[in-house]
Structures are given as C-alpha cells and as structure tokens.
Amino acid sequence: MDVVPGNTRETGERRRTRALVTQADPDVVEEWKWRGVLEGNTRRAIDFHEGDTVDAKAFQALVHAAVALNTA
Template sequence: MEKSGVQESKSPSGLIDGRIAELGDWRGEMLGRLRALIKQADPEVTEEWKWRGVPVWEDAGMICTGETYKAVVKLTFAKGAALPDPSRLFNSSLEGNTRRAIDFREGEKINEEAFKALVHAAVALNRSKARR
C-alpha cells in the first residue's frame, strides 16, 4: 500500500521539510544547511520529530536536536560535553555536564569541516556505547 501525500508529509523528514519551508527566512535556510551537513557527515542518520516540533537526528542514539528561535538556530548535541571541540564551535549550554549547543545567528558562516567532525565524533561515541 502506498502512502498518500498527506501521510508522507507526517513522516519525521516530511515534518522537518515543512518546518524549513514555513520559516521562510534565514532560519529555514540555516536549518536546511545544517541538516544537509549532518546527512553528509553521517549518511546513516535517521530523522525524528519529537516534543511537538523539534527535529532530532539519531544514529545509535541521539546526535543533536535543531531548534529555531527568533534570533538563533540552536543545535544541541545530546552528549556534547563528552565530544572533542578543538574548533570551539560550542557556544551555548556550556554550564551542563552532558549537553552542549551551538547557536547560529543570521549571516554567520558555518565552519563546515569542524561541524561535520563534531557529528562524526557524536556518532562514534553513540556507537561505542551501543556496543557495550
């Protein structure tokens, strides 16, 4: 049985597509670009839609969430405190013992290689814990 267009739009990926489109501004563009970089870094990533509207990327556990606010697009890495960040991308949620986040502002450039390295590190950590 084929899914109808309505059902397809309710898939996590379809809901994320919808969020990007509905934003219609720099935040949608930024979220879309970050999403593409996550998929480049980890072609096996799965997308989820949790907590009534938060895009989530997972591979052997949660990698990060993507939230949009008026002034920032925030990517929160679930185990960010345990990840190497030599390029110092993390600039938010630094006080906790587990999570770390990156706030992206309008017009800000993305250090794509450092960002993808962070995604790789998050996936490697998730997979190492999943094997135990």
C-alpha cells in the same frame, strides 16, 4: 508539522546544516528536531546566530565525533 523559525526557513540554513549532517553520516536518523533545552543534564545544542558562517569541515568533524560517542 515541522516547526522552524521563519528566518531559518527563509535563509535555507536549516537545510544546509541538515545536508552537512547527512554528508557526515548518511545513516543518521532524526528522531526529534534538534534543539537545546534547559531541563535535564544533557546538552545537545549548537547555537547558530544570524550572520554566523558554518565551517562545513569542522561541523562535519563534530558530527563524526558525536556519532562515535553515541555508537560506542
């Protein structure tokens, strides 16, 4: 089951952010839900807080950079 905080689901921000990722890289495969963890030595989290505005171009540039790193 898709577990997403209620406020995220209600605002539609999760869908918007996923759409930005898909636009940046249409071949992206979501192997697990994106979330930050405190364990381990790798951080793959971007925190969006209530009321934050996502800069679509900057976010997509970040996705492009991440894809480049992961495919290098």
